[in-house]
Amino acid sequence: MDFRDTAEEASFRDEVRTWFAESLPDELRGHRGGGARFDGPEVRAWSRALYDAGWVGISWPSEFGGRGLSPRFQAIYLEEEARAEAPPHVGVIGLGMAGPTIIAHGTDAQKARYLQPLLSAEEIWCQGFSEPGAGSDLAGVRTAARLEGDRFVLDGQKVWSSYAHIADFCILLTRSDPTSERHEGLTYMVVDMHGPGVEVRPLTQITGEAEFNEIFFANAEVPVENVLGEIGAGWGVAMTTLLHERGTLGFALVARLEVQMRKLLALAADRGASPTQRDAIAREWTQLQALRVTAYRSLTALERTGVPGPEGSILKLQWSEANQRVTALALDLLGPDAQLLPPNGPYGGYWAIQQLRSRGNTIEAGTSEILRSIVAERVLGLPRSR
Amino acid sequence: MDLAFTDLQDELRAQARGFLEATPEPGWDALAELGWTGAGVAEEHGGAGLSFLEEAVIHEEAGRALLHAPLWSTSCVLPFLPAEDQTAVAAGRASWTLAVGPLVPDLDTATHVAVPGGDTVWELVGFERELLPTNDATRPLGVVSGGEPGRALFSSDALPALRSRSLAILALEAVGVGTRALELAVRYVNERTQFGRPIGSYQAVSHPLASAYTELELARSLGWWAAWCVSEDDPQAAVAAAAAAAEAAEAAVATCERAIQAHGGIGFTWEHVLHRLYKRALWIRSWEASPAQLRAEVASHLLDTA
Numbered sequence: 001m002d003f004r005d006t007a008e009e010a011s012f013r014d015e016v017r018t019w020f021a022e023s024l025p026d027e028l029r030g031h032r033g034g035g036a037r038f039d040g041p042e043v044r045a046w047s048r049a050l051y052d053a054g055w056v057g058i059s060w061p062s063e064f065g066g067r068g069l070s071p072r073f074q075a076i077y078l079e080e081e082a083r084a085e086a087p088p089h090v091g092v093i094g095l096g097m098a099g100p101t102i103i104a105h106g107t108d109a110q111k112a113r114y115l116q117p118l119l120s121a122e123e124i125w126c127q128g129f130s131e132p133g134a135g136s137d138l139a140g141v142r143t144a145a146r147l148e149g150d151r152f153v154l155d156g157q158k159v160w161s162s163y164a165h166i167a168d169f170c171i172l173l174t175r176s177d178p179t180s181e182r183h184e185g186l187t188y189m190v191v192d193m194h195g196p197g198v199e200v201r202p203l204t205q206i207t208g209e210a211e212f213n214e215i216f217f218a219n220a221e222v223p224v225e226n227v228l229g230e231i232g233a234g235w236g237v238a239m240t241t242l243l244h245e246r247g248t249l250g251f252a253l254v255a256r257l258e259v260q261m262r263k264l265l266a267l268a269a270d271r272g273a274s275p276t277q278r279d280a281i282a283r284e285w286t287q288l289q290a291l292r293v294t295a296y297r298s299l300t301a302l303e304r305t306g307v308p309g310p311e312g313s314i315l316k317l318q319w320s321e322a323n324q325r326v327t328a329l330a331l332d333l334l335g336p337d338a339q340l341l342p343p344n345g346p347y348g349g350y351w352a353i354q355q356l357r358s359r360g361n362t363i364e365a366g367t368s369e370i371l372r373s374i375v376a377e378r379v380l381g382l383p384r385s386r
Numbered sequence: 387m388d389l390a391f392t393d394l395q396d397e398l399r400a401q402a403r404g405f406l407e408a409t410p411e412p413g414w415d416a417l418a419e420l421g422w423t424g425a426g427v428a429e430e431h432g433g434a435g436l437s438f439l440e441e442a443v444i445h446e447e448a449g450r451a452l453l454h455a456p457l458w459s460t461s462c463v464l465p466f467l468p469a470e471d472q473t474a475v476a477a478g479r480a481s482w483t484l485a486v487g488p489l490v491p492d493l494d495t496a497t498h499v500a501v502p503g504g505d506t507v508w509e510l511v512g513f514e515r516e517l518l519p520t521n522d523a524t525r526p527l528g529v530v531s532g533g534e535p536g537r538a539l540f541s542s543d544a545l546p547a548l549r550s551r552s553l554a555i556l557a558l559e560a561v562g563v564g565t566r567a568l569e570l571a572v573r574y575v576n577e578r579t580q581f582g583r584p585i586g587s588y589q590a591v592s593h594p595l596a597s598a599y600t601e602l603e604l605a606r607s608l609g610w611w612a613a614w615c616v617s618e619d620d621p622q623a624a625v626a627a628a629a630a631a632a633e634a635a636e637a638a639v640a641t642c643e644r645a646i647q648a649h650g651g652i653g654f655t656w657e658h659v660l661h662r663l664y665k666r667a668l669w670i671r672s673w674e675a676s677p678a679q680l681r682a683e684v685a686s687h688l689l690d691t692a
Contacts, residue, residue, distance in 0.1 A: 273685075282681035376595060
């Protein structure tokens with residue numbers, strides 16, 4: 001047990017830190033521009049710069065354009081990226097979900113076609129899983145994929161799809177057998193978002209920003225060679241995607257919380273904190289340290305055994321609730337000033353937006369209720385509730 | 387960063403778990419024979435020469451087993467004692483407790499009492515002991531009367547480091563206590579049926595236990611971070627130990643309370659082990675400083691040192 005970086009880790013961390021110090025333009029530091037922050041050409045250019053510098057796909061196998069390094073270097077990169085307040089690579093869904101799923105289930109042709117442009121941010125991905133009638137209960141998806149010759153014809157609707165408004169491709173979970181129920185008869189496919197019959201409508205969130213979208217499919221056609229895995233075996237492929245969503249997220253989340261905490265401490269120094277608020281700040285700082293160590297414990301288990309440790313399942317659950325508490329605490333420290341939006345709000349209205357955005361944290365990527373059930377059933381071994 | 391336990395640490399844990407399950411009330415000489423009393427004592431002084439991390443493994447297991455012996459109280463002062471006293475502890479001839487306030491822990495079993503006075507910590511000699519009735523029978527409290535400073539043991543400058551050791555150990559003891567309470571609750575709600583189903587299938591029952599798991603794992607992370615800081619004499623040791631002790635004590639208490647609730651009436655009885663785990667958790671939460679006081683120290687570190 002050693003909480004210090006090894007010489008190799010320290011040198012990698014130093015390399016990342018130096019690169020950000022030299023390469024991150026001031027106007028991109030802490031960059032927030034509402035939902036539009038994904039669209040700007042500078043964000044694509046920045047993502048490409050990350051790729052050219054070798055910071056994208058750090059732990060991906062080298063045969064697919066990655067560096068083939070241990071996940072701990074990916075973790076160090078994510079920590080330093082957050083500390084530099086650099087915008088992340090725009091291909092969040094591609095890097096975290098579509099890419100790993102294609103590596104696990106894709107054909108050689110699919111890997112050759114999709115992976116490199118995904119890393120270089122030339123092509124952006126979105127995810128089509130949730131539907132109006134299938135949220136936490138994903139096995140209820142009804143978007144129909146009708147096989148006609150060498151293509152599927154799609155009809156249906158997806159929702160809560162981040163990045164869909166700028167995406168080139170979608171990883172889509174469909175029901176290809178209309179007589180099937182639940183986990184059977186599902187097919188997972190790659191859909192060209194620019195094809196006919198695909199329509200994207202942005203959804204405005206409670207922050208007033210539009211990060212996510214509805215996607216409508218009306219007789220959209222998808223070639224059979226775009227299926228990932230086998231026809232009718234989409235559930236297992238979708239589980240791979242969700243495993244990666246919940247597996248690789250931990251470090252990025254902890255690093256973002258670390259930045260929030262730094263801002264919170266600055267705010268407390270600026271505005272002063274009552275004894276009760278000081279207690280709450282100490283509690284949240286303690287939680288942050290605990291989350292960071294827990295992320296590394298899970299990583300240690302992953303490297304030793306090939307599977308993330310059970311403690312990793314609590315990271316997103318705890319992070320989301322911690323981020324809600326931290327941002328609410330910031331509002332308390334600000335008093336009525338917290339009501340002011342940009343340009344009058346203190347810190348550019350940062351906390352007002354962050355606190356509202358945090359309410360989504362316990363809903364997206366697995367609600368806290370679902371995550372507690374996962375801990376209860378898969379970690380503690382309690383009987384299934386349904 | 388490598389947070390894996392070594393093979394030696396895993397072996398120590400397995401040995402401690404097995405021994406304490408088979409021997410609920412071991413004597414100090416038995417613990418010495420296992421090498422636990424002198425685990426951290428240098429080999430040339432008759433100890434095992436292990437690091438604080440190996441000691442910490444034993445303490446977590448001792449907490450889990452509600453060990454009734456002055457292992458924590460001795461371990462707090464041990465590295466600061468003169469070499470011959472460390473040898474006596476390693477050999478099982480002596481054990482220690484520190485009288486920092488009027489209530490002195492482990493006064494029923496500790497053979498020696500250390501007492502701070504001015505710039506020195508002394509051995510207290512010629513005193514009377516009185517044990518007081520307390521909730522946690524496995525870690526009794528008492529008072530000393532009369533007596534006077536005997537030998538000078540070590541400088542009071544060591545007291546902050548001693549306190550960090552104490553808090554880090556208590557944090558891991560609390561994690562051990564909470565983990566056992568959670569295991570009992572999980573087993574019970576899997577077996578107990580009502581309305582025709584195991585009660586653990588009801589989310590009103592299972593989700594509080596999932597929360598307990600979550601809080602305990604976070605506390606475990608903090609406990610090992612604090613133990614590592616103490617082991618390495620890291621500058622963050624004091625704040626890490628305070629943060630860990632606050633979080634772990636609260637997690638252990640909350641887990642025991644959820645476990646009692648999950649057990650229903652049987653969890654509220656004297657014959658069930660849960661109340662003994664609960665009482666140790668409450669004991670730990672009460673010692674040194676309340677979680678709120680410890681967090682005030684953390685807040686001071688974060689906000690007042692700029």
